[in-house]
Amino acid sequence: xxxxxxxxxxxxxxxxxxxxxxxxxxxxxxxxxxxxxxxxxxxxxxxxxxxxxxxxxxxxxxxxxxxxxxxxxxxxxxxxxxxxxxxxxxxxxxxxxxxxxxxxxxxxxxxxxxxxxxxxxxxxxxxxxxxxxxxxxxxxxxxxxxxxxxxxxxxxxxxxxxxxxxxxxxxxxxxxxxxxxxxx
Numbered sequence: 628x629x630x631x632x633x634x635x636x637x638x639x640x641x642x643x644x645x646x647x648x649x650x651x652x653x654x655x656x657x658x659x660x661x662x663x664x665x666x667x668x669x670x671x672x673x674x675x676x677x678x679x680x681x682x683x684x685x686x687x688x689x690x691x692x693x694x695x696x697x698x699x700x701x702x703x704x705x706x707x708x709x710x711x712x713x714x715x716x717x718x719x720x721x722x723x724x725x726x727x728x729x730x731x732x733x734x735x736x737x738x739x740x741x742x743x744x745x746x747x748x749x750x751x752x753x754x755x756x757x758x759x760x761x762x763x764x765x766x767x768x769x770x771x772x773x774x775x776x777x778x779x780x781x782x783x784x785x786x787x788x789x790x791x792x793x794x795x796x797x798x799x800x801x802x803x804x805x806x807x808x809x810x811x
Contacts, residue, residue: 629689629690630677630678630679630689630692631689631691631692631693633677634673634674634677634678634692634693635693637673637676637677638670638673638710641673642669642670642673643731643732646666646727647662648727648728648729648730648731649729650662651663651666651708651727651728651729652728652729655705655706655707660706660781661788663706663708663781664781664784664785664787664788665788665789666708666727667695667696667697667708667760667781667785667788668785668786668787668788668789669789670695670708670710670760671695671760671761671785671786673695674694674695674760674761675761678692678761680761681760681761681762682761682762682763682764683715683761683762683763683764684715684763684764684765685715685716685717685718685719685763685764685765685766686715686716686765687715687764689715690714690715690716691712691713691714691715691716691722692712692713692715692761692763693710693711693712693713693725694710694711694713694759694760694761694763695708695709695710695711695759695760695761696708696709696710696711696757696758696759696760697709697757697758697778697781697782698711698724698726698751698755698756698757699755699756699757699775699777699778700750700751700752700753700754700755701753701754701755701756702751702752702753702754703749703750703751703752704777705750705751706777706778706781707726707727707728707750707751708726708727709724709725709726709727709757710724710725710727710732711723711724711725711757711759712724712725713759713763713766715763718765718766718767718768719763719765719766719767719768719769720768721757721768721769723735723736724757726747726751728743728746728747728750729746730743730746733747756774756775756778757769758771758774758778758782760782760785
């Protein structure tokens with residue numbers, strides 16, 4: 628299993644089930660966006676753990692990565708946390724987006740539910756600006772110094788937001804470790 632698959636599996640087991648998606652959606656509209664920043668930091672810390680670094684490289688040992696980040700719709704100005712697929716064998720081509728919405732994870736281009744599709748079109752219609760938390764050396768598509776203020780503000784202190792969600796993940800891992808010990 629490669630590191631990208633390992634990250635996805637880790638998210639599916641230990642983080643995504645613990646997110647309160649309704650609260651996350653509400654947090655996007657608050658001034659401090661604390662819960663959204665907490666979730667982003669949790670996703671980021673998991674990426675660092677699974678990829679072994681917060682700095683990846685285009686044309687390096689990894690071919691592809693799913694990275695935690697944020698999008699800002701150019702049509703509505705709204706922000707949304709996302710898991711962004713980045714081709715590391717090219718110059719950092721952005722290939723897929725998994726939006727974290729009140730409905731859970733919605734994969735761009737693969738939404739079949741009419742209610743979710745209408746919601747996504749209303750909230751995040753059209754093109755968007757994106758940024759991800761790790762550094763990707765050689766990505767010519769993302770200039771972190773030239774991001775919209777909403778994304779810059781979000782990134783300025785998201786790593787200061789840790790507690791409940793991370794603690795839930797730690798507790799779940801400890802419980803899983805204890806169950807594994809019992810099975811042995």
